[in-house]
Amino acid sequence: MIRTFYWTPDEGGKEQIGILDFKEMTEVQGSILWVDLFNPTDEEFYILTHDFRFHPLSIEDVLSEETRPKVDEYEHYLFVIFQTVGQPGGEDELAVNDIGIFLTRNAVVTVHSHQIDILDSLFRKFLHDDRIVARGTSFLFHAVLDYLVDSYDKPLAYIERETDKIEDDVFEDPKPEIVKRIFNMRRDTLEFKRILAPLKEVVYQMTSGKLALISEKAEVYFSDIYDHLSRMADDADSNRDILNAALEVYFSTVNDRTNQIIKFLTIFTALLLPPSFIVGLYGMNFANMPLLDWKYGFLLTGVVIILVVVSLLIFFKKRKWI
Numbered sequence: 001m002i003r004t005f006y007w008t009p010d011e012g013g014k015e016q017i018g019i020l021d022f023k024e025m026t027e028v029q030g031s032i033l034w035v036d037l038f039n040p041t042d043e044e045f046y047i048l049t050h051d052f053r054f055h056p057l058s059i060e061d062v063l064s065e066e067t068r069p070k071v072d073e074y075e076h077y078l079f080v081i082f083q084t085v086g087q088p089g090g091e092d093e094l095a096v097n098d099i100g101i102f103l104t105r106n107a108v109v110t111v112h113s114h115q116i117d118i119l120d121s122l123f124r125k126f127l128h129d130d131r132i133v134a135r136g137t138s139f140l141f142h143a144v145l146d147y148l149v150d151s152y153d154k155p156l157a158y159i160e161r162e163t164d165k166i167e168d169d170v171f172e173d174p175k176p177e178i179v180k181r182i183f184n185m186r187r188d189t190l191e192f193k194r195i196l197a198p199l200k201e202v203v204y205q206m207t208s209g210k211l212a213l214i215s216e217k218a219e220v221y222f223s224d225i226y227d228h229l230s231r232m233a234d235d236a237d238s239n240r241d242i243l244n245a246a247l248e249v250y251f252s253t254v255n256d257r258t259n260q261i262i263k264f265l266t267i268f269t270a271l272l273l274p275p276s277f278i279v280g281l282y283g284m285n286f287a288n289m290p291l292l293d294w295k296y297g298f299l300l301t302g303v304v305i306i307l308v309v310v311s312l313l314i315f316f317k318k319r320k321w322i
Contacts, residue, residue, distance in 0.1 A: 002044050005034040005126050005133070013130040016125065019044060022051040026107050032133050033107040034126075034140060036119060040111065050108060052100060054079070062100035062111045069198040078103040078141075080202060082148055083195055084116055085155050092189040094155075099148070103141045103213050107112050112160070114186060118151045119144070138218035144224070145203070149225050152196075154231055159189055163239045163246075170246045174253045186243045188281045191235040200229045267322060273307040 004020060007013040009030045025033055035045055048054045048062075058079045061067045072079045079102055085094030099116065102109040110119065122143060126132070132139050162185050171179055206214050206222040215224070278301060282289065293302075317322045 001038045001122065002040065002047075003036045003038070005036075005123060007032040007130055007133045007234050009127075009134075009171060013133060014050055015127060019047060022047055022107070026052075026081045026104070031106055031317075032134075032137060032140060034108065034144075035109045036123075039113050048102075048111070049108070052077070052102065052104065052107070054109075058100070058102070063237055065098070067098055069202050070232065071202045072274045073211055078211060080145075080147065082202070083199065084112075084114070084118075084148060085152055085192065085195060087155060087158065094195075096191075096195060101141070101144060103137060103180045105213070106137055106139050108137055108144060113278075116148075116151075118147045122147050126176060136215060136218075138215040139221070141214075142218055144221075146225055149199075149228055152192075152229075152232055155188075155192065156235060159185065159192065159239055160235065163189075167242055167246050170249050170253070174250050177245070178250060182243055182247050183281065186247075187293070189240045189243065193233060195241070196229055196233045196236065200226060200233065203229060263321070267316060270292055270316075271309050271312055274312070275305045278308075 002018055002020075004016045004022075005013055006016060006025055008028060022033065024033060025031060035047075037048075045059070048058070048059055054077065055074055058072065058074070061079070061081060067081050068083050069083055071081075079100070082099050082101060084097050084099060086097070097112065097114045099110060104113075132143050135156070162181070164179060166181055166185065169175075203226045205211065205223055207219050207226060209216070209219060273285040282301065
């Protein structure tokens with residue numbers, strides 16, 4: 001599917017669907033063009049080489065499913081591979097999808113094989129307010145990247161909420177299931193941080209003043225995107241540290257509970273040992289034993305057992321073992 005936003009100084013902006021004569025549209029003086037290709041067919045892909053004259057290596061990177069985020073500068077255009085992030089927290093790894101972005105003198109072309117709702121929002125915004133587009137392709141290009149980076153706030157917010165829940169559960173009710181939650185969330189957090197690192201490098205190059213198609217006025221706006229990515233990377237580090245601490249607290253709590261159980265069983269065994277010895281001693285089948293025929297023998301034995309147990313309890317209490 002091809003969706004186009006076409007802006008001219010005389011007619012303003014309008015949305016069009018399908019294959020058009022993009023070469024002729026870009027030749028109009030002062031025109032700004034945004035072409036969005038979603039899961040394009042071979043015929044739709046053909047416009048990248050026929051109408052826009054993009055290099056085969058760029059096309060190859062767009063078709064590849066495992067391309068690292070990067071920025072390449074060609075003779076008449078700029079090519080960027082960016083990424084979007086799915087919702088974290090599942091059993092599988094964090095879903096990451098690529099989007100190829102081409103920037104020419106008066107056009108921006110985005111190519112992606114998955115639905116990106118944030119681009120739909122940007123299209124609607126331009127239809128109602130085309131002031132950003134009117135400022136040039138650098139600002140249109142910036143708007144696309146800015147919206148893509150803003151979409152990272154949602155998965156990051158989810159990671160932060162789940163991290164807070166895990167932290168509370170570890171202290172209140174540390175069940176064995178929480179270990180799986182911690183490892184899943186830590187995996188997603190590390191993956192999220194791994195994604196941000198190359199994106200920061202890509203955006204940083206757009207603030208360096210070395211890319212001819214990025215205007216000087218637009219560079220400061222890319223610096224804002226870079227700062228946004230840096231803040232998210234710092235937040236991801238903080239969440240990772242919290243999850244590591246939560247895991248340590250869980251194992252510490254489990255060890256403490258185990259020690260408490262062992263302590264209780266040890267004390268219980270120590271309390272039963274003297275009564276067991278006395279009962280076992282008088283349970284031997286000998287004809288002549290002290291107090292065996294005395295009518296108060298059983299009562300005395302019971303009193304001795306109780307005194308021994310109470311004495312042990314007092315001793316344990318003074319030693320602060322219980």
